[in-house]
Amino acid sequence: NAGVMQNPRHLVRRRGQEARLRCSPMKGHSHVYWYRQLPEEGLKFMVYLQKENIIDESGMPKERFSAEFPKEGPSILRIQQVVRGDSAAYFCASSPRLNTGELFFGEGSRLTVL
């Protein structure tokens, strides 16, 4: 009965490279959310997806960031041409249905941009 699985746990990239973060939701959960936590900040909503659909991407930066949740496989958060300001912890969460906010979070992927 695995929880939300994120990988990699730690990722180091140089400026200009691409970062791909993966998230497998809990079994039976069809709703996936990505949040970002900058140093000394709270978590900020980025995107909400269901299988093959982006439902709400209002928290995603307009450029370089994209997310997907394909029919098969994990959800992917992709950051192109990373910059130092992208250094953060990226948390994925899932839920079995649209609910009142009780989400199950993964352990996060910590991205460091050199």
Added chain:
Amino acid sequence: DQQVKQNSPSLSVQEGRISILNCDYTNSMFDYFLWYKKYPAEGPTFLISISSIKDKNEDGRFTVFLNKSAKHLSLHIVPSQPGDSAVYFCAASGAQGGSEKLVFGKGTKLTVNP
């Protein structure tokens, strides 16, 4: 524009005493409030929640109080235990028509001393 505010970055209490964590919000459209607990290098875990139509919710040692007129909520932990030492995030949902998007405060680091 911080809609959910936790004005105390840290709190230190003695084991067995009460811990009170506070949270203020600005958006009166929020209809659900939650507390998440986070240990270092782990994802947040859901602790307790309260609907905006209630003023109190209790679960074991944890009680959340909501004062809608003051736009204020608090989490009481009685008695506090060393294992409660963690960062506590206040979160709110529902303001933008969908309850899937959580707005988090910056967190309060609670230390319970033996």
